Each structure stands twice: as structure tokens, then as C-alpha cells.
Amino acid sequence: MIKQAIIPxxxxxxxxxxxxxxxxxxxxxxxxxAGVEYILDECIDAGIKEVIFxxxxxxxxxxxxFYNDLFFxxxxxxKKDKRIIGEYKKILKYKKMIKFVYQNxxxxxxxxxxxxxxxxxxxFFLMLLPDDLIIKKNCSKSMISIHNKRKCxxxxxxxxxxxxxxxxxxYSKETNLDKKNFYIKDVVEKPSIKxxxxxxxxxxxxxxxxxxxxxxxxxxxxxxxxxxxxxxxRKLINLNYKFIGxxxxxxxxxxxxxxxxxxxxxxxxxx
Ligand code: G1P
Numbered sequence: 626m627i628k629q630a631i632i633p634x635x636x637x638x639x640x641x642x643x644x645x646x647x648x649x650x651x652x653x654x655x656x657x658x659a660g661v662e663y664i665l666d667e668c669i670d671a672g673i674k675e676v677i678f679x680x681x682x683x684x685x686x687x688x689x690x691f692y693n694d695l696f697f698x699x700x701x702x703x704k705k706d707k708r709i710i711g712e713y714k715k716i717l718k719y720k721k722m723i724k725f726v727y728q729n730x731x732x733x734x735x736x737x738x739x740x741x742x743x744x745x746x747x748x749f750f751l752m753l754l755p756d757d758l759i760i761k762k763n764c765s766k767s768m769i770s771i772h773n774k775r776k777c778x779x780x781x782x783x784x785x786x787x788x789x790x791x792x793x794x795x796y797s798k799e800t801n802l803d804k805k806n807f808y809i810k811d812v813v814e815k816p817s818i819k820x821x822x823x824x825x826x827x828x829x830x831x832x833x834x835x836x837x838x839x840x841x842x843x844x845x846x847x848x849x850x851x852x853x854x855x856x857x858x859r860k861l862i863n864l865n866y867k868f869i870g871x872x873x874x875x876x877x878x879x880x881x882x883x884x885x886x887x888x889x890x891x892x893x894x895x896x
Contacts (some may be wrong), residue, residue, distance in 0.1 A: 627769050627832060629744075630673045630751040632664060633737035635681035635728040640882045649684045651755045653886065656893040659690070660880055663760075664753050665719050671765040673751060677724050677744055679737045691720040733851030738833070739841040747835070749778070752854075754829025756881030757781075758889060760896060764830050764873040771806060772832045777867035780809070780858075781830035783877055791815050794827030794855040796870050809868040814848050814855040825870065827855065828877060837861060 638645030644653070651661040668676055680687050697713040700706075724744065728737045738752065749772060751765055759781070768779040785793060795816050799808035812827060813820070831854070840857040847853045862868055878892055879885035 626672075626747070627749055627751050627772060628672070628674045628747060629677065630668045630675070630753060630765075631677040631679060631738065631741045631745075632661070632753050632755055633679045633728070633734055634661070634684060634687055634755060635679055635731060635737060636756075637731055638881075641886065649687050650881075650886075651687060652690055654890075655758070655880065655886070656890045660758070661687070661755055662715075662719070663758055664755050665723075667753065667759070667763055667765050668751070669722075670763050671751070671769055673765070674722060675724065676722050677726055677741050679726050679728050679740055681727060681729050681731070683729075688725055691716055691723060731851075733846070734854040735841050735844050735852035735857050738854055738857075739838060739844075739852075742838045742841075745835055745838075749832055749834055752829075752831040752833060756879065757829035758878040758880055758893075759828070759830070759873060759875040760878060760893060762873065762875035764828075764871075764875050767873060768830060768832055768871050771869060771871055775802075775867070775869060777869060778834055778858075778861075779832040779869045779871050780812075781828040782807075782825050782870040782872050783828050784872075785824050785826040787818065787821070787824045790818055790821040790824060790826070794853075795821050795823060796825040796827065797822035798825065798870070802869065805872050805874075807870045807872075809862060809870050811862060812855055812859055812868075814853045825872075828873070830873075831858075833858075834861070834866060836866065 638650040641650045652659045726740050728740050771779050797811045799810035801807045840860050844857050847856045878889040880889050
């Protein structure tokens with residue numbers, strides 16, 4: 626059973642500057658609700674019991690969002706407002722399941738994952754990238770049910786415009802399991818259009834094996850001078866660890882850019 630999830634939240638958010646010079650992008654409201662709460666709700670609905678937030682000292686505001694009890698208690702005492710009481714209860718529910726770990730240097734997603742090494746208890750865990758919202762169908766839940774059946778790693782996949790492959794991790798397929806799932810032969814981080822093996826892109830939902838920590842310990846920097854989780858996954862595939870690509874049913878929303886962020890609010894307001 627997958628009971629733990631990790632969420633890398635230490636990213637600098639340069640694509641959303643200047644807002645992110647003072648604020649954490651994951652707390653920006655999407656249709657009136659902090660972006661990270663959508664990710665937490667997806668976890669809860671998928672049966673996750675503990676969520677590890679990887680933050681940085683620059684993004685302590687994220688911890689404060691969940692640890693502002695005194696503020697809520699004072700206001701509730703004064704105002705007894707039903708809405709505020711409801712919101713505080715929700716924050717308390719989240720707080721109970723969140724643990725924090727720090728990644729103070731932005732060395733990449735692989736490095737962020739490595740920071741959780743001593744906190745992961747089971748053989749597999751879930752990772753969600755908070756820039757990637759998937760609405761209408763719980764992608765993590767579907768991936769967990771595939772994992773329960775096949776007992777291996779699973780990653781979300783989506784076909785993208787061929788011209789944009791250098792923005793994503795790109796899969797090459799081994800064999801199709803069924804219409805929605807395939808075994809992954811290889812995965813490359815942000816390839817050029819010329820070298821891309823397909824236009825099946827990695828979207829930010831991963832069920833990873835604990836073994837990945839052994840690889841990450843020695844993982845060198847890759848594209849853009851960052852330590853990529855994709856490069857470590859590639860090594861595991863070469864060591865014959867099975868990874869399944871899952872073409873999810875939900876709708877993908879990219880909240881990491883201003884255009885995508887604005888579009889996300891509009892799309893969610895329609896649901
Ligand atoms: C990360 C991953 C990439 C994946 C993408 C999905 O890239 O490294 O493989 O395709 O998320 O959003 P980033 O968005 O951090 O550049």
C-alpha cells in the first residue's frame with residue numbers, strides 16, 4: 626500500500642516572477658483556493674496518510690500557512706464566523722498529516738527527493754509536482770491502483786505537441802499493457818526535438834521505489850546543472866526495475882507559468 630507522498634516545494638518559481646520574489650507560488654489562489662490544497666486533496670482522496678513537504682528557508686511561509694493556530698484562535702474567539710471555523714478545521718486536518726524537510730539549495734528535483742530518504746517507511750511512495758494540477762479524475766488514485774496490481778513504479782504520461790518536447794521528460798515505450806498503460810523503455814529529460822524518442826511526456830505524478838535513494842546518493846548534475854529525478858529513474862530502468870507510464874484521464878493544468886496559472890483558475894471554475 627502507498628501511504629506516504631512527497632511534494633517538492635523548494636523551487637524558486639522564476640517563471641512566476643515578480644510575484645514569487647515575496648510569495649510562494651504554491652499558496653497562490655486558484656479559483657479561490659491555495660494551489661497546494663488541490664494537491665493535498667488529491668492525496669487524501671487517494672488514501673495517502675502522510676505528506677512530506679520539501680521546503681526551503683526562503684519558503685517558510687508555506688509552513689506558516691499550516692501553523693498559524695494563534696491567529697485563527699484569536700479571530701474565531703472574536704468573530705465566531707462559520708466560514709473561518711470551517712477553513713481552520715480544514716487547515717488542522719492538513720497539518721496533522723504534513724511533515725517538513727528542508728532543501729536550501731535549489732539543486733533540482735532529484736536532490737529534493739533525496740532529502741526525504743530517512744522519512745520514507747515503505748518500499749514505494751508517491752511524488753506530486755505542485756505545478757501540475759490534474760482535475761476531473763484523481764490521477765494519483767488511478768496510479769496507486771495500477772501499482773497495487775502490478776507491484777511496480779508508475780508515472781503519469783501525456784501526449785504533448787512535438788515542438789515542446791524540450792520542456793519535458795520524454796518516454797520511449799517498451800510495450801503496451803493496455804490502452805492506458807505501457808512499460809517504459811527509457812526516459813530522457815528535456816531532449817531536443819531531433820533526439821526526442823516520442824512526444825509522450827512525463828507529468829508530475831510518480832510512484833517511486835525506495836531503491837531510488839541508492840541511485841540519488843551518487844546522481845550527478847544533468848541538464849541545466851540540476852540533479853534530475855528523471856536521470857535516476859533512467860538508471861533504475863537500466864537495472865531492470867519496471868516502470869509503467871499511465872496515460873491519465875483527467876485534465877492537466879500547468880500552474881507553473883503565468884499563462885497556465887490564469888487558465889487554471891478559469892478551467893477549475895467551470896468544474
Ligand atoms: C519536471 C520534470 C520533467 C517533467 C515535468 C512535468 O520538469 O523534470 O521531467 O516532464 O516536471 O511538469 P520542470 O517542470 O521542473 O522543469
